[in-house]
Amino acid sequence: MQINDNTIFIPGATSGIGLALALALQARGNTVIVGGRRAELLQQIATDHPGIGTVTIDTADPASIRRAAADVRSAYPDLNVLITMAGIMRVEDWTTPGFLADAEATVTTNLLGPIRLIAAFVEHLRGRPDATIVTVSSGLAFTPLTATPSYNATKAAIHMLSESIRLQLADTSVKVLELEPPSVATDLLPGQRESSFAMPLDEFIGEVVDLIETQPDAREIQVERVKFLRYGEARGDYDQVVATLNQLDPHGTQQPNDAELSPERIGR
Structure with missing residues (x-):
């Protein structure tokens, strides 16, 4: 992916990583459209950040995705980048009743949402020379983080979905790029924004944009902090990584920082 001269749609970009990335990409010379459920919040974003396009979309609703996709394709025929940002993270306890509603909502938003979004845009993107x-x-x-089993599972599925559709689209103009965040200081979970363990949002976005610019042919965008989690199995210390993560963060409210995840701390 090139860092500039794109037209980019980011559903799920009214706050947190999505909005910060949208603004950073706009600053690099891209046309950016953000999507979200709340019309008043979208209007505020448009007012505060001139030039940002906005579209109302609920990525848990198939009909909303179809309507929004048609509106975006019509208003922005040069659209060549889709970033499937929308997602939720909920703490679940599968040893007690009552977890199913959160689990189903997580699967709907984090897995079915991106699948439906890609289905709504892939033919359009295939018609662009560089998408x-x-x-x-x-x-x-x-x-895996013990406290968030469905979130872990949906993100693992997104990884393998990315790997698979990349193969299917290999002979087209469409590239597939997987962004793999660590814990970032946002409101994804209660207390995460204030957590000393979470990566500062501006630091994360800065590293992501630098990686896109310096590695335009990358398949995965991995900031340094996520590599502890990403490569535990490849390094041969997966069990230690799982234990360390969950000892430091048993309730799913934060993830460890670089010092906590040092080789010395986990014995490698």
């Missing part, structure tokens, strides 16, 4: 689908998984796709 990219950016999926968003997580370091937890590769190392």
